[in-house]
Amino acid sequence: MTENPSTKHRVVVVGAGFGGLFAAKQLRSPAVSVTLINGTTYHLFEPLLYQVATGILSEGEVAPPIREIFKRRRNLDVQLGWVTDVDVAGKAVVVSAPDGRERRVPYDSLVVAAGARNSYFGEEGFAEHAPSLKNIDDALELRSRIFHAFEMADLEEDPEARRRWLTFVLIGAGPTGVELAGQIAELAHRALKGQYRHADLAETRVILLDAADRVLPAFDAPLSAKAHKQLTRMGVDVRLDTRVVDVDAGGVKVDAGGGGERIEGYTKIWAAGVAAPALAGRIAQATGVPTDRAGRIRVEPDLTVPGHPEIFVVGDMAALDLPGVAQVAMQGGRYAARVIQGRLDGRPPKRPFRYLDKGNMATIGRFAAVANVGKLHVGGLIGWLMWLAVHVFYLIGFKNKVTTLLHWVVSFLGRGRAERVALGGRSVPNAEDRV
Template identity: 75%
Template sequence: MVIVGSGFGGLFAAKALRGAKADVTLISGTTYHLFEPLLYQVASGILSEGEVAPPIREILKGRRDLDVRLGWVTDVDAKAKTVLVSSPDGRDRTVPYDSLIVAAGAQNSYFGNEHFAEHAPSLKNIDDALELRSRIFHAFEMADLEEDAEARRRWLTFVLIGAGPTGVEMAGQIAELAHRALRGQYRHADLSQAQIILIDAVDRVLPAFDPSLSAKARKQLTKMGVDVRLNTRVVDVDATGVEVKTAEGGERIEANTKIWAAGVAAPTLATRIAASTGVETDRAGRIRVGPDLTVPGYPEIFVVGDMAASDLPGVAQVAMQGGRYAAKTVKRRLAGKPEGKPFKYFDKGNMATISRFHAVADLGKLHFGGILGWLLWLVIHLFYLIGFKNKVTTLMHWTVSFLGRGRSERISTVQQINARTALNRLDR
């Protein structure tokens, strides 16, 4: 049994396979499981990376049936039933499987404008979060040093591209940093003059939520000083600004700090699987699977979470439930039992925070905003966070950040800002 990925789909599949009469190999490109819903809090200085990324081996310790391997699955040979793993030591290794669960998640999509990435990093992993944290706090420091008014304004302007949960949550956190948490700490820069601009081509923020909650979120963002610009398309991004276009015409926004939160696509592994199996992919590169989450014609290959083409939202619960379903199907087969029912997603709703004491929760027919939505968000995220120690330390950091003004994780280094660019140059 081979599992690809240590995100929600892979981790919950591995947990559900405990006790199965099978040798399980979990292959992951990282040594940790990332609790992605709280990644924005690492980027904004509330939590440390360790609190949202516990080690996989620690989570799954004591499992004699489980082998954890560090590496990136780059190809799948569906006929030979093997996966090709690229290891950190530079060698490629072939790992055979009888059953395969692919839960490699998604990657950010710049919609064909890959050159945007250099100046507008995304937020999908720990490296991204540390880079963005350094860029944000570095911008405040540079604004305090800058003597030219126009240059200072560029340092105090933050542009977030994409008004989904990540863009909304980051916009709210940067507004809180500038207007509350860091107020009075800079002698030469007036952080109350900071501009936080949230841009999207759609007509409302949080488009996957109920319209009433979208309206509440936009109202709260505006109250916090966030400039929400909808029906606005980004056409170019460079080191010092963003070019946008609306129905009325084009405009340039001068800003040194840009964050991309506009879209996701399937990783290149999905393309390799499609080529090996002959199955179709959708426009985002996701694999079209059957009702039981298997690749048509290959019942031993399961694809769960963001890599599977479906009408389901790209949220953690879809991956969790898909991983459990695939694992239970494998266990039924090993026990000689008949196939179970098709996969059915139980929608537990969507949540997003805007600021301290204010969140929106879309729970089917129930819609909550304000402090009640925030309390629901708090309890549910704390419940799903992996590890007792992480729950305790996270709660302590939340107490400091939400009841007071402190941000305990404000370390900003030049290395974190420049490392991604340096690595990309090495790859070339």
């Protein structure tokens, strides 16, 4: 290392999601030395992850390497590892390296932006049969399961079993569940149409379940209704007020208004809930600060942990009564970085964090999206064009913008899927002498 870090203000940023990325981007001053710690080598553009799972985009397009993003930032060090604990008194984070070794990384200021993990609400056993979607490994696993299901349906001669292969159950009707349901319906009814000789893909059932009484509950009610109508038009079977009580290899058991029912289906995807990662609990314990029901840390109006002005919590880990969307994390990360910089510059404290709601959007299928922008409700094609513009704008890297647009042309104007590789592994047991 060419610089002496001891003369600099050391900021450790935990997590390279939207919160951590925007905090790190903002901390440009050479008076600051930034260490950005993440469990993977990439920043994940999570709102498009479902498109990797359904064969539209490649993983590189939604997951640029963190080092590439920051290659010109000499005051920033990227480190691979999981932050397992924070030594609040000693001002250091404990990091577990991929080889299992632990190390301590000291800080003067800490920005914790470790996001959320999927939650099975205590039923962790569901995960084996109904995987969820949180990182690139998950997306490739789901992609393999989805495309293999159609292959197996084509091979299967027993009509009952074939029906199970052609049934896809999405548990949770938030943006991820809705977007996956829409894309799987498009695969069956449009993209893959005519490519199978034995299975009739028109028989595909895409079932979207939620315990709530409407889809996309984070949106205004009229948009939920619009999304619901669009999903139904695309052939998605939307079942609300329906709670999943059991999941096994062959299907799910649901409880709808007191009446139990079993849905037979081999491919189940869990998109029902998120919770704070274990690190939130460790920080709460170490600082004596309470968490909310989802395990998120109750922070001060300036996003710091009560009694610890040097620790900021941004994005999904902070209990703020804000939606778990990219914009909240981005703005939180940038705010925390500005407070840190302001303190170093001797400026008076910034006013409390205020989230500027730029709107919320979700796609349902091609040419159909819903968007809340302030009091404006937009649906259909206009919503979809807005969705497209916003997502291309926020994608990282010129190359990714270009190839992503090209892949969207292939998938939405055409009906191809450019990235349909189904990997071996769990869904294909035999690995000897592959032919």
